Amino acid sequence: SACMGPASPLCAFVPQVTHYKQYPPNTSKVYSYFECRETRTEPTKNRKVKYDKTVFYGLQYILHKYLKGKVVTPEKIQEAKEVYREHFQDDVFNEKGWNYILEKYDGHLPIEIKAVPEGSVIPRGNVLFTVESTDPECYWLTNWVETILVQIWYPITVATNSREQKKILAKFLLETSGNLTGLELKLHDFGYRGVSSQETAGIGASAHLVNFKGTDTVAGIGVIKKYYGTKDPVPGFSVPAAEHSTITAWGKDHEKDAFEHIIKQFPNVPVSIVSDSYDIYNACEKIWGEDLRSLIVSRSADAPLVVRPDSGDPLDTVLKVLEILGKKFPPTENSLGYRVLPPYIRVIQGDGVDINTLQEIVEGLKEQKWSIENISFGSGGALLQKLTRDLLNCSFKCSYVVTNGLGVNVFKDPVADPNKRSKKGRLSLHRTQSGHFVTLEEGKGDLEEYGVDLLHTVFQNGKIVKTYTFDDVRDNAKLKDTEKEELLK
Amino acid sequence: VNPITHYKQYPPNVSKIYSYFECRCKKGSPFNEVVFFGLQYLLKKYLTGAVVTEEKIQQAKVFYQMHFRQTVFDEDGWRKILEKYDGRLPIRIKAVPEGRVVPRGNVLFTVENTDPEFFWLTNYVETMLVQMWYPITVATVSREFKKILAKHLRASSGSIEGLDTRLHDFGYRGVSSQESAALGGAAHLVNFCSTDTVAGLLMAQRYYSCPMAGFSIPAAEHSTIISWGRSREKEAFEQMLEQFPTSPVSVVSDSYDIFKACKHIWGDKLKDRVMERSEDSCLVIRPDSGDPTETLLQVIQILEECFGSSVNSMGYKLLPSYLRIIQGDGIDLGSIEQKLRDEGWSSENVFFGCGSALLQKINRDTLNCAFKCSYVENNGQGMDVYKLPMTDPSKGSKKGQLTLSRNSDGLLETLEKGVGKPEEDLLVKVFENGSLLQDYSLEEIRRKAQLTEEDEVAPPRHNGEHKGSGGGLHILNGQH
Numbered sequence: 001s002a003c004m005g006p007a008s009p010l011c012a013f014v015p016q017v018t019h020y021k022q023y024p025p026n027t028s029k030v031y032s033y034f035e036c037r038e039t040r041t042e043p044t045k046n047r048k049v050k051y052d053k054t055v056f057y058g059l060q061y062i063l064h065k066y067l068k069g070k071v072v073t074p075e076k077i078q079e080a081k082e083v084y085r086e087h088f089q090d091d092v093f094n095e096k097g098w099n100y101i102l103e104k105y106d107g108h109l110p111i112e113i114k115a116v117p118e119g120s121v122i123p124r125g126n127v128l129f130t131v132e133s134t135d136p137e138c139y140w141l142t143n144w145v146e147t148i149l150v151q152i153w154y155p156i157t158v159a160t161n162s163r164e165q166k167k168i169l170a171k172f173l174l175e176t177s178g179n180l181t182g183l184e185l186k187l188h189d190f191g192y193r194g195v196s197s198q199e200t201a202g203i204g205a206s207a208h209l210v211n212f213k214g215t216d217t218v219a220g221i222g223v224i225k226k227y228y229g230t231k232d233p234v235p236g237f238s239v240p241a242a243e244h245s246t247i248t249a250w251g252k253d254h255e256k257d258a259f260e261h262i263i264k265q266f267p268n269v270p271v272s273i274v275s276d277s278y279d280i281y282n283a284c285e286k287i288w289g290e291d292l293r294s295l296i297v298s299r300s301a302d303a304p305l306v307v308r309p310d311s312g313d314p315l316d317t318v319l320k321v322l323e324i325l326g327k328k329f330p331p332t333e334n335s336l337g338y339r340v341l342p343p344y345i346r347v348i349q350g351d352g353v354d355i356n357t358l359q360e361i362v363e364g365l366k367e368q369k370w371s372i373e374n375i376s377f378g379s380g381g382a383l384l385q386k387l388t389r390d391l392l393n394c395s396f397k398c399s400y401v402v403t404n405g406l407g408v409n410v411f412k413d414p415v416a417d418p419n420k421r422s423k424k425g426r427l428s429l430h431r432t433q434s435g436h437f438v439t440l441e442e443g444k445g446d447l448e449e450y451g452v453d454l455l456h457t458v459f460q461n462g463k464i465v466k467t468y469t470f471d472d473v474r475d476n477a478k479l480k481d482t483e484k485e486e487l488l489k
Numbered sequence: 490v491n492p493i494t495h496y497k498q499y500p501p502n503v504s505k506i507y508s509y510f511e512c513r514c515k516k517g518s519p520f521n522e523v524v525f526f527g528l529q530y531l532l533k534k535y536l537t538g539a540v541v542t543e544e545k546i547q548q549a550k551v552f553y554q555m556h557f558r559q560t561v562f563d564e565d566g567w568r569k570i571l572e573k574y575d576g577r578l579p580i581r582i583k584a585v586p587e588g589r590v591v592p593r594g595n596v597l598f599t600v601e602n603t604d605p606e607f608f609w610l611t612n613y614v615e616t617m618l619v620q621m622w623y624p625i626t627v628a629t630v631s632r633e634f635k636k637i638l639a640k641h642l643r644a645s646s647g648s649i650e651g652l653d654t655r656l657h658d659f660g661y662r663g664v665s666s667q668e669s670a671a672l673g674g675a676a677h678l679v680n681f682c683s684t685d686t687v688a689g690l691l692m693a694q695r696y697y698s699c700p701m702a703g704f705s706i707p708a709a710e711h712s713t714i715i716s717w718g719r720s721r722e723k724e725a726f727e728q729m730l731e732q733f734p735t736s737p738v739s740v741v742s743d744s745y746d747i748f749k750a751c752k753h754i755w756g757d758k759l760k761d762r763v764m765e766r767s768e769d770s771c772l773v774i775r776p777d778s779g780d781p782t783e784t785l786l787q788v789i790q791i792l793e794e795c796f797g798s799s800v801n802s803m804g805y806k807l808l809p810s811y812l813r814i815i816q817g818d819g820i821d822l823g824s825i826e827q828k829l830r831d832e833g834w835s836s837e838n839v840f841f842g843c844g845s846a847l848l849q850k851i852n853r854d855t856l857n858c859a860f861k862c863s864y865v866e867n868n869g870q871g872m873d874v875y876k877l878p879m880t881d882p883s884k885g886s887k888k889g890q891l892t893l894s895r896n897s898d899g900l901l902e903t904l905e906k907g908v909g910k911p912e913e914d915l916l917v918k919v920f921e922n923g924s925l926l927q928d929y930s931l932e933e934i935r936r937k938a939q940l941t942e943e944d945e946v947a948p949p950r951h952n953g954e955h956k957g958s959g960g961g962l963h964i965l966n967g968q969h
Contacts, residue, residue, distance in 0.1 A: 013661045014685035015708040021732040022713035024724070030716065066667075086701040087690065090736055143712050147662050154665040190490065193619035193860075194853040198535075199668035216491040221556070234555040241490045244886075245612055245862035246498035248874040249506065258500075265497045269559055272490075277876040312880030381852045388845045389663045396662075398712035410715040415746040416779025422711075 010072065010080040010098070013147035017084055020094045020140035028136035029402035030143060033427050035439075036156065037393035038125035039419050049355055054392055055163055055477050056120045056128050057207055058155025060467060061227045063113070063459050066148050070107035070462070072098055100137055108462025110135040111142060113149075114455040116429060118468040119210065119476025121163070124392070126439045127427040127455065128156075132400075134461060139401075146396050153394035154200070157387045158207035162187070163477060165355050165379075166211045169372065170479060171487040172362040176338040176371040185237070186376045187358075188214035190350050191384030204384035209236050209470075210477050214376075216241075217384070228470035235470055239306070240265070241272035248277050256287050263295055263305060272306040272348055280309045284321055288345075289328030297329070301343035306376070310351045315364045318349050322370055331374075338371035350378025354386065397422035399441070409442050428453040492616060493553055494561045496609035504605035505866035506612060509891050510621060511903075513857035514594035515883060522592045523856055524632050524938050525585045526676055527624025528919065529929055530696045532582070535617060537925050539576035541567055569606060577923025579604040580611060583916040585893060587929040588679065588937030590632075593856070595903045596891040596916070597625075603922055605866075615860050622858035623669070626851045627676035631656070632938060634822055634843070635680045638836070639945045641826040645805040645835040649945075654704070656841050658684040659817050660848030673848035678702040678931065679938050683840075686848075699931035706773070707732070708739035715744050723754045730762050730772070739773040739815055747776050751788055756795030764796070768810035773840065781820045782828050788814060789834060805835035817842025861886035863905070873906050892916060 023030065036054045077098045084093040101107060115129035116122060131149065133142045169186045173179075189208045195201045198219060205220020206228075215221070215236040224235050242262050250258040255278060262273055275283040284307060288296065296305050307325065309317045325347070331339040341347075349361065358379075362372055399422060401408050409425035428445025430438050430453065438450065445453055458466045499506070512523045546567050553562040570576060584598035585591055600618065602610050638655045642648075658677045664670045667688060674689015675697065684690065684703040693702035709729050717725040722745065729740050742750040755763055755774065763772050774792070776784045789808070798806045808814075816825070816839060826836055863886060865872055873889035892909025893916050896902050901915070919927045 014687055014705045015710050018707040018733070019710065019713050021707075022709055022725075022728055024717050024721075024728075027716065030712065032712065083687070083690065083701070087687075087704055088707070088736070089704065092707060092733075143710070148667070150662040151664065151666065153663070193616050194622070195620065195665070195669075196623040196849075197620065197666055197668035197672055198617070199666035203666055218491065218552075218556070221552070234552070236556065237558065238491050238556055240494040240497075240557065240561060242498055243490045243492070243495060243612070244876045245506065245508065245874075246495050248876050248886075249503060249862055249865045250500050251872055251874060254500075258498075261500070262498045266494070269557070274490075276878045276880055279879045309880070311878040311884050317880060381854060385665075385852045387665075388849050390845065398716055401716040403716070408716075408718050410712075410718060412711045412715050412744040414743045414778035415748070416743070416784060420778050 010076050014087070016144045016147065017088075017094070018092045019143050020097055021092070023139060023401070024403045026404045027139045027401055028405070029133055029400075030139045030398060031130065031132040031400035031426060032142050032146065032396055032398045033127045033130045033423060034149065034152065034394070034396045035127055035423070036124050037395050037419065039393065048359075049164055051124070051160060051164065051392055053121050053123050053160070054128075054156055055159035055210060056116050056122060056156060057118050057159045057210055057473060057477070058152045058203060059113075059115055059129060059458065060118060060464075061155070061203060061206075061223060062148060062152060063464050064227050067109060067145065067459065068462060068464050071109060072102050072107040074102065077102065094140065097138065097140060101141075104135070105462065109141060109145070110138050110461050111145065111459070112457060112461070113459040115458050116454055117456065117472070117476055119473035121477060122429075123437055126437050127423065127429050130427055130455060143398070150389075150394065150396045153389040153392070154387070155203050155207040156394065157389075157392055158204045158384060159210045159477065160392060161355060161387060162208045162211045162383065165358055166479065167483065167487060168355070168359050168362060170484065172366055173372040174484070174488060176336060176366055177334055177373050178336050182373070184213040186372075187212050188238075188348070188350070188376060188378040189217045189220070189383055190378040190380040192217040192219070194381035194385045196385065200384070208383060210473055213237055224470050228468065228473065230470040239270040239272055241308075242274050244274060244277055247274060252278060255283065256291050259283075259287055260292055260295065263292065266303075267299070268303050270302070270304050270306055270346075272308050274308040274310050276310045276312075280312070280317065281320060281324060284324045285328065289324065293328065296344055297342070299344040304344050304346045306346045306348045308348050308350060314349055314352045314357050315361045318347065318361055318375065319364060319368055321347055322365075322374060334371055334373070336371075338366075338369055340371045340373050346376065347374060348376045348378055350380070353377050353379040354382030393419070395422070399423050399427060400425050429455050492613045493557075493563075495612050496563045496566060497561070499608060500865075500867055502868045503608050503865055504869065505602060505864070506608045506862055507599060507601040507864035507890060508611050508615060508860055508862045509596045509599045509887060510618065510858070510860045511596055511887070512593050512625065513859055513883065515857045518593070518857075520593065520629060520633065520856055522590050522629075523597075523625055524628035524679060525589050525591060525597055525625060526587050526628040526679055526934065526938075527621055527672060528582075528584055528598060529587060529925075529927075530624070530672060530675070530692065531617060531621065532920050532925055533696055536578060536614065536920065538923055540578060540923075541570050541576035543571060546571065563609070566607070566609065573604070574923065578610060578614070579607050579922050580614060580920070581918065581922075582920040583914075584919045585915060586917055586927075586937065588934030590938060591893070591901055595901055596887065596893050598919075599891060599916065612862070619853070619858065619860045622853040622856065623851075624672050624676040625858065626855050627673045627848060628679045628938070629856060630851060631677045631680045631847060632940075635940060636944050637823050637826060638841075639940055641830060641836040643945060645803055645830055646801055646837050647803050651837075653681050654683045654840070656681050656683070656843055657705075657815070657817070658686045658689065658847060659842040659844040661686040661688070663845035664848045670848070675702070677847060679934055693931050697929065697931040697934065702931055706737040706739055708775075709741050711741060711744055714741060719745060722750060723758050726750075726754055726759055727762065730759070730766070733770075735770050737769070737771045737773055737813075739775055741775040741777050743775075743777045743779075747778070747784065748787060748791060751791045752795065756791065760795065764809070764811060766811040771811045771813050773813045773815045775815045775817060777818045781816055781818055782825045785814065785816050785825065785839065786828065786832060789838065801835055801837070803835070805830070806833050807835050808838050813840065814838060815840040815842055817844065859886070863887050863891060864889050864907075871907075
């Protein structure tokens with residue numbers, strides 16, 4: 001079973017196994033596309049965050065890891081045949097079809113994928129990539145690779161949700177300090193222990209790094225280096241940080257000794273120290289504020305102590321911590337009239353942070369006249385796990401087939417849910433004169449009235465023909481000036 | 490938090506760090522007990538054998554230099570593991586046997602270093618082991634669904650025959666990665682044997698000695714129906730019946746109009762062909778849009794009008810045996826089963842498919858999974874340690890060395906502070922110094938996780954308020 005592992009496209013979603021028998025006879029092409037559907041009708045839940053646009057990211061990982069090169073061997077075909085025979089208690093596996101690919105293409109997949117450049121920020125309801133079979137015998141292959149391609153929902157959703165949080169942070173940082181210094185380190189990835197697998201950790205963490213540079217999920221860096229590449233030695237950074245065990249291991253009456261030891265271990269870099277093992281307020285007031293005060297005030301602006309609460313209502317706790325620290329380490333007022341703690345002390349809130357609480361906390365801080373310069377955030381489960389394919393309605397659908405030599409535009413349109421309607425025919429993505437994105441259906445993009453198709457061929461017959469570096473991705477996804485202006489309105 | 494710098498943070502002279510994993514109790518949670526599953530996968534894949542190599546040490550050193558912008562990596566520490574133990578990890582893990590069902594708030598496994606020099610190792614493997622939250626949560630949620638299905642199946646048909654095919658895993662395309670699909674898929678297979686997530690089957694095969702853990706039937710998808718064109722839905726349906734004459738076949742029927750499809754195509758144009766089929770080759774109609782309960786009820790009514798129904802021994806209606814329904818779209822299992830029965834329909838009529846609610850719409854907070862240090866040794870002296878934030882006492886952790894045993898009432902409980910007797914400890918050594926010491930098969934895991942009579946009859950004891958007829962399992966609608 002070693003050769004059939006999850007990395008093989010033979011390991012499909014079961015329904016696909018029998019689909020080659022279900023298409024109309026004499027079908028010679030199946031063409032499908034992927035989008036993050038719009039919800040056109042009133043949602044039953046009134047979501048606070050709209051997610052109007054999505055960040056396209058993660059296709060290159062899937063292409064490299066699962067689809068490129070020789071993906072079938074005689075052994076894999078044999079094994080798949082046996083597994084599916086047992087699973088269906090019937091011989092339904094398309095052995096002939098896979099052997100054809102093995103013989104004619106040396107195991108390379110005869111499909112073509114065209115996609116929007118990675119990192120592109122595109123409004124909902126537009127085509128993001130298309131997939132079609134390139135050999136009439138392999139019409140069924142388009143649908144076979146669907147499951148693996150649809151998992152792109154995850155990096156897209158992480159990157160999109162992370163970017164929306166960046167906008168929130170940018171707005172409030174700008175409003176309370178006048179600039180965006182340090183924005184890229186304001187939301188730190190704490191998600192490693194909260195994801196469902198090592199592989200998810202890598203993909204998700206890399207998606208967050210499209211927008212930010214702080215991470216504790218090291219696996220993400222591995223994904224970036226291996227599948228995208230950057231000009232910098234590493235795309236993400238971290239600082240030494242304590243954890244409850246490194247504090248509680250000293251014993252309940254030795255919290256001060258723990259704090260002192262750790263802060264002395266890391267004199268020249270920022271150090272984050274979780275302070276709520278027993279009583280966060282006492283820790284801030286007595287230990288940090290009095291017992292160890294001298295060790296803190298001697299630290300430089302490049303190496304602050306970062307106090308980390310980790311329990312209680314996020315906004316209330318942060319405000320109370322800031323008040324207490326403010327009494328012990330008097331803040332100054334910045335040019336916009338907001339209070340800033342001295343540069344040797346900061347706060348990081350890493351508990352219960354999601355896009356909604358993030359908004360609440362920064363609003364609350366601003367209202368109490370605290371600058372966002374004082375604080376950074378960590379997010380775990382909400383950043384990398386508490387997301388589903390439904391958040392952005394990611395969907396892969398067939399829109400065009402060729403049967404008996406004739407092209408047919410196909411679609412679904414369920415009577416009970418117009419939101420689930422899919423696009424028709426061959427698709428292309430264009431920009432209008434006014435700069436808006438538009439998806440043309442039914443092959444209308446051929447008419448060239450709308451100019452060039454923004455979808456580029458990235459994969460063809462087993463080869464990756466266009467790649468993006470992580471720097472390209474970051475560049476495409478950065479906050480535009482127009483967006484920054486919008487934030488301040 | 491990255492554990493890389495922790496070796497510098499512990500007290501000097503610390504020689505042992507002992508940590509444990511639990512699914513903390515949480516007031517108001519609908520889940521009172523958890524299924525322990527998945528550790529064997531993590532151990533076999535990531536921790537067994539010689540996992541530290543010189544190459545990895547070098548890579549890590551370079552990497553962490555850049556990541557932290559300074560030298561924090563404990564190169565010496567890791568090299569000592571390489572030299573002294575050939576790269577095998579000097580830790581000991583004791584765990585509840587896989588498949589065991591344990592009430593919340595109990596220790597599920599413990600981790601400690603076996604060599605005083607490597608006290609920092611316990612914490613280091615924590616991040617990976619905390620990911621146990623996932624297979625535990627999937628297996629638990631899946632089993633809770635099983636309880637609901639069992640209750641309604643028994644009440645409406647007199648037995649729970651066929652229970653383990655009633656909830657089909659549709660979750661493959663909605664998970665975050667292939668590895669998660671495999672692990673989540675396998676966890677579902679602890680309770681059921683119907684799945685479309687092939688990766689789960691392979692995981693069960695490779696890591697839990699099960700040659701074939703699950704089954705499925707040929708199924709249409711929207712693309713294979715719509716590719717015939719709007720005016721040829723009947724031909725598309727007919728193709729399904731023709732291509733798969735001897736096995737059950739599932740046909741999604743809502744591409745354009747589910748009600749018309751049932752009434753005019755299945756119930757009229759193709760009626761004879763449907764009636765030709767047997768119980769072993771039944772047609773399973775799949776709606777996939779609209780309000781799940783309303784749509785299901787309307788569909789079953791239309792089918793009754795076209796094909797008739799009979800009454801079973803418990804007085805509930807049954808569609809003819811060649812015809813069934815599978816509902817796989819956004820369901821609240823408890824409430825849909827209840828409505829079916831309220832309308833006089835047996836649960837035998839409907840199968841369920843579950844996608845992201847099973848494999849993705851869960852997180853570490855669903856069962857409050859936590860890994861915490863509870864005991865250390867400094868200068869040879871043992872000390873019980875814990876956290877107890879006054880800002881949230883529910884986040885408090887257990888103290889000292891722990892055992893899991895049965896008390897005088899026969900209930901499982903965790904004994905803290907080393908008071909438990911080793912011979913009564915239900916935790917078993919599963920890993921020590923690089924070697925796997927237990928090898929559970931899916932078969933034994935399934936046996937341990939079976940529903941008991943109690944599970945079906947008594948509603949789950951809640952920690953908090955009882956929430957309505959559904960038993961509080963709102964997870965399928967994304968609220969939890």
